[in-house]
Amino acid sequence: MTLPTSTRFILFYIVTVLATPILIACADGARDVSELPPSVVITSPSDYTVAENTSEVGTISTIKSNGTVTFSIDNKLDHTRFTIGKNDGILKFAIKPDFETPTDIEANNTYEISIIVIDIYYVVTQHITVTIINNPNEVPIFSSSDGVDVNENTTITG
Numbered sequence: 710m711t712l713p714t715s716t717r718f719i720l721f722y723i724v725t726v727l728a729t730p731i732l733i734a735c736a737d738g739a740r741d742v743s744e745l746p747p748s749v750v751i752t753s754p755s756d757y758t759v760a761e762n763t764s765e766v767g768t769i770s771t772i773k774s775n776g777t778v779t780f781s782i783d784n785k786l787d788h789t790r791f792t793i794g795k796n797d798g799i800l801k802f803a804i805k806p807d808f809e810t811p812t813d814i815e816a817n818n819t820y821e822i823s824i825i826v827i828d829i830y831y832v833v834t835q836h837i838t839v840t841i842i843n844n845p846n847e848v849p850i851f852s853s854s855d856g857v858d859v860n861e862n863t864t865i866t867g
Contacts, residue, residue, distance in 0.1 A: 749773045749828045751835045753798075758840045761808035766791070766839055769798035775828040783823035783834065787813045791822055800824070800837075808843040818842075 750772045757766050771778055780798045782788045790812060793800050806812065806820075813820045818841040826833045 748831045749775060749778055749826055749833050751824070751826055751833060753835075755835055756838050756840070758842055759802075759806070760844045761841050762805045762844060764801045764805050766800040766802065769793065769800055769824050769826070769835075771798070771826055771833075773828055775830055778826050778828045781825045781827075783825055786822055787820040788822050790820055793824065798826075806841045808841050811841065 751769065752772055753767065753770045759766055769780055777796070778798075779795050780793045781795065782791055782793050790803055790806075791800060792803050804812075806818070808818060811818045820839040820841070822837050822839070824835050824837055826835075
């Protein structure tokens with residue numbers, strides 16, 4: 710049988726999807742995904758502003774329903790500039806930052822890190838930005854000498 714060339718065909722496909730529960734390995738044995746408790750949630754802010762010469766940034770806080778959590782810093786961006794308490798989530802600078810001498814990757818006083826929170830079932834991350842601000846009460850440091858010798862009847866500027 711020959712069909713005219715002007716005839717168009719529309720093809721339909723019937724697809725059957727069979728969903729089965731997924732088992733995942735947990736510290737306390739394999740579990741069906743539907744049996745897992747809710748994920749740990751990071752509730753602390755993702756942006757911090759800290760005055761120069763201050764070591765403590767803040768405490769990373771979570772809502773946890775699955776026991777204890779541990780905190781760490783991802784090995785990216787400005788991670789070498791910070792420490793975090795493994796059990797308490799206290800985020801600190803490893804060395805107090807100086808506004809006039811930024812040490813972040815982009816040298817703009819904006820440090821970026823990713824915090825990792827792990828509980829018995831989940832790994833959750835949060836990107837954090839820490840901005841350093843200048844301390845206007847900082848005592849100035851003068852590098853010039855504290856005295857000047859001037860000959861009589863001489864004009865000096867400087």
